[in-house]
Amino acid sequence: MSELQKFIPQxxxxxxxxxxxxxxxxxxxxxxxxxxxxxxxxxxxxQLAIAAHQPVLRLLDICYGLGYNTAxxxxxxxxxxxxxxxxxIALEMNLSVPQAAIEHQLxxxxxxxxxxxxxxxxxxxxxxxxxxxxxLIIGDARNAIREVNNLNxxxxxxxxDPFSPPQCxxxxxxxxxxxxxLCLHESGLLATYSCAxxxxxxxxxxxxxxxxxxxxxxxxxxxxxxxxxxxxxxxHSILPPLSxxxxxxxxxxxxxxxxxPKLNDPADVIVARRRQEQQASSLEPTSRWRxxxxxxxxxxxxx
Numbered sequence: 001m002s003e004l005q006k007f008i009p010q011x012x013x014x015x016x017x018x019x020x021x022x023x024x025x026x027x028x029x030x031x032x033x034x035x036x037x038x039x040x041x042x043x044x045x046x047q048l049a050i051a052a053h054q055p056v057l058r059l060l061d062i063c064y065g066l067g068y069n070t071a072x073x074x075x076x077x078x079x080x081x082x083x084x085x086x087x088x089i090a091l092e093m094n095l096s097v098p099q100a101a102i103e104h105q106l107x108x109x110x111x112x113x114x115x116x117x118x119x120x121x122x123x124x125x126x127x128x129x130x131x132x133x134x135x136l137i138i139g140d141a142r143n144a145i146r147e148v149n150n151l152n153x154x155x156x157x158x159x160x161d162p163f164s165p166p167q168c169x170x171x172x173x174x175x176x177x178x179x180x181x182l183c184l185h186e187s188g189l190l191a192t193y194s195c196a197x198x199x200x201x202x203x204x205x206x207x208x209x210x211x212x213x214x215x216x217x218x219x220x221x222x223x224x225x226x227x228x229x230x231x232x233x234x235x236h237s238i239l240p241p242l243s244x245x246x247x248x249x250x251x252x253x254x255x256x257x258x259x260x261p262k263l264n265d266p267a268d269v270i271v272a273r274r275r276q277e278q279q280a281s282s283l284e285p286t287s288r289w290r291x292x293x294x295x296x297x298x299x300x301x302x303x
Contacts, residue, residue: 007100013217017106019066019097024163028065028097030193032217035110037193038072040216045191045224046157048073052080056087060148060155060183062141062162063171064090066101067118069159070134074114078131088134089148089155090121091141098122098136141171142263145179154185160192165199165258169270173260174202181206181227190225195246197255197286198274199223204250205257211239212246221246245293253278254286 009017014033021028030037043049051057057077061070070090077084092098099122101107107115117134120127127134137144141162158180162171170176172194181203184190191213192199203210203225213222224239242250249255256278258270265273 003094003096007097007104009104009106015109016068017104017109019100021163023094024167026163026167029068030217034066034068035072037216038068039076041193041213041222042069042159042161042191043072043076045213045222046159046189048076048157049080051156052077052084054084054156056085057157058087058153058155058185059089060153060158060180061088061090062145062158062160062180064092064136065097065161066106067098067122069161070121071107071110071112071114071118073157073159074117074132075112078114082131084131086132086134087153088132089151089153090134090136091144091148092136092138093140095122095125095136095138142176142179142260145176145183146263149179149182153183154188155183156185156188158184158188158190160190160194165194165196166271167267169258169267169274170260170263170265172196172199172202173258173263173270174205175260175263177202178206179263181208184208184225184227186227186229188226188230191222192225193222195221195223197249197252198257200246200250201255202257209239210242212242213240248289248293249286252284252286252289253281254289255283256281 007019012018012031012034014036016035018027018029018034059073102119102122117127121134121136125136162168165172200210208225209228210223210225213224215221258274260270
């Protein structure tokens with residue numbers, strides 16, 4: 001079986017398709033709707049419909065996967081402003097994933113206008129037109145993010161979309177998210193589907209302010225983040241606030257972040273390091289918080 005044949009389309013609730021990763025033992029998207037997740041978890045929180053009025057817009061898509069987040073972004077931007085020049089850098093470990101999405105024609109049911117762009121990105125890893133300069137970097141995102149920083153790339157929007165923290169802790173560590181934050185323009189916005197306390201703590205430790213985004217399909221909200229300068233300059237209105245339960249979640253052992261000091265540790269080492277720190281912590285056990293708060297909360301303690 002070829003690498004491409006390992007990825008079999010699976011339907012989701014909104015009629016779009018996703019894949020299942022055997023490596024991470026997770027689907028690439030929520031079963032409630034892969035397409036809607038791209039628009040409502042990533043494009044909407046980063047306010048791309050507003051940012052599209054700029055002459056130039058820079059995007060960083062971390063864990064490009066099937067290409068859905070980039071696809072939703074381009075559709076939104078060019079619907080608002082067909083003349084907006086987009087600069088895109090996307091990071092992906094497994095090139096077979098976007099190629100399989102094209103081979104299986106997964107964008108056909110989107111009525112999508114830019115499949116040729118996604119095809120070239122998947123099979124050539126770069127695209128340049130009069131309104132798009134795009135590059136797909138293949139490999140460990142921990143190495144790729146430093147390459148992006150060396151380019152001094154400052155993104156107006158960052159999509160942070162790895163597999164869940166327990167399965168892919170290396171892309172949720174404090175050290176990795178600090179590198180990601182360096183790529184975020186002072187007026188930019190970062191969005192992720194995760195509301196895990198460990199992830200939110202890492203974003204805070206990277207110097208970002210965070211807010212909660214509405215649940216999409218499942219009960220758990222997502223997270224949006226920005227540099228404090230954007231509020232001081234009145235570039236953004238106040239981020240959607242965390243609920244009381246979410247604030248309290250950040251005071252429990254669940255909020256102890258993943259750490260990867262040299263950005264090269266395997267996942268099991270990162271998980272074990274965090275577990276050891278949790279066991280030695282004097283913070284409130286997450287189980288106690290869960291009993292107290294989850295009846296009035298929509299948060300998942302891990303995701």
